[in-house]
């Protein structure tokens with residue numbers, strides 16, 4: 001049994017409180033200290049977790065009880081606090097974006113590489129069981145993603161005009177503050193970072209940017225579109241993902257994915273795979289630290305010989321007699337906060353495991369640098385009205401795209 005690591009939170013706002021609650025019962029981690037210049041917030045959150053409160057994050061670095069710093073400040077401070085904590089010998093669980101500039105993201109990655117400490121960046125989608133299952137199913141049934149689309153009609157109900165979210169110098173802008181989640185998820189699902197990005201921003205009458213859209217061209221002719229608008233009431237929020245695999249389509253509901261419907265045309269081997277999926281749901285959904293809730297599972301319906309076997313697509317001969325319908329479910333609409341919290345818990349579990357010598361983290365400096373680089377390219381593309389080729393120096397594709405090698 002490895003020793004319990006002490007956690008110090010830099011930032012006791014909305015998400016700091018959510019994160020502290022999400023990791024509260026994670027073995028191997030214990031909240032010890034909370035730092036926030038807003039003393040009342042720090043004191044309240046610290047009291048809720050039996051921890052001590054302070055007003056400056058530097059105090060966490062000098063605190064021997066703190067082994068891990070969680071960086072939950074507004075984005076413009078992430079790089080500075082992360083670099084400070086790594087340099088002081090702390091592990092770091094950093095909120096996204098890891099930095100608001102590519103130069104800072106590179107500096108974070110370089111510091112992490114030489115620090116001997118672990119850095120997990122809280123790209124919660126990497127710890128979502130449903131997306132992980134879809135990655136596995138690519139090799140078993142779906143084939144590679146040919147087109148990716150994410151539509152995000154998000155809420156601004158808790159984002160008054162003076163919120164730091166709207167100030168690009170503080171938040172990095174929508175592509176960096178929120179878009180990084182989905183540039184990173186596209187990287188996970190497609191397997192590569194895009195080589196070219198174009199983008200458009202739309203503004204309110206007062207000039208505030210509240211709607212952005214990017215089109216990203218990945219190797220192998222894979223096109224990804226990312227649209228994010230922040231103008232809805234909470235109850236009117238809607239998100240939709242669509243993954244086109246050529247012979248299969250996946251539709252995912254929720255920005256925190258809760259359900260996915262797969263429609264695939266396949267051959268005999270694919271049909272056999274589909275029959276076996278419900279019995280393998282727990283294994284396909286496994287993300288260490290993420291506990292599945294009631295109602296989670298996979299259903300499969302196979303319509304055998306639903307069409308003539310021979311077909312053609314993308315200039316290739318195909319054999320696709322069987323039609324498969326899959327439903328992947330983590331819970332109903334009410335499960336969003338539970339799945340969200342479990343994903344944050346899994347990110348923290350990843351850090352604790354890596355700090356004890358376990359496997360490399362799923363969402364570390366490499367993934368964060370890639371997402372930040374693409375998000376920054378989208379920001380610049382919208383501002384400059386031209387296509388940008390992201391500077392992918394120091395960015396590696398996470399796995400080769402089969403389309404590319406064909």
Ligand SMILES: NC(=O)c1ccc[n+]([C@@H]2O[C@H](COP(=O)([O-])OP(=O)(O)OC[C@H]3O[C@@H](n4cnc5c(N)ncnc54)[C@H](O)[C@@H]3O)[C@@H](O)[C@H]2O)c1
Nearest residue numbers: 010011012013014015016035036038057072073074075095
């Ligand atoms: N991973 C996710 O899904 C997710 C979701 C929501 C928010 N976030 C991220 O979490 C971070 C915080 O967001 P929030 O919604 O909690 O914002 P918030 O404004 O509610 O809280 C930020 C807190 O940071 C404090 N702070 C400011 N300067 C500080 C400093 N120098 N040292 C310590 N604390 C300082 C503020 O006083 C405030 O209490 C943001 O970076 C945001 O992008 C991530």
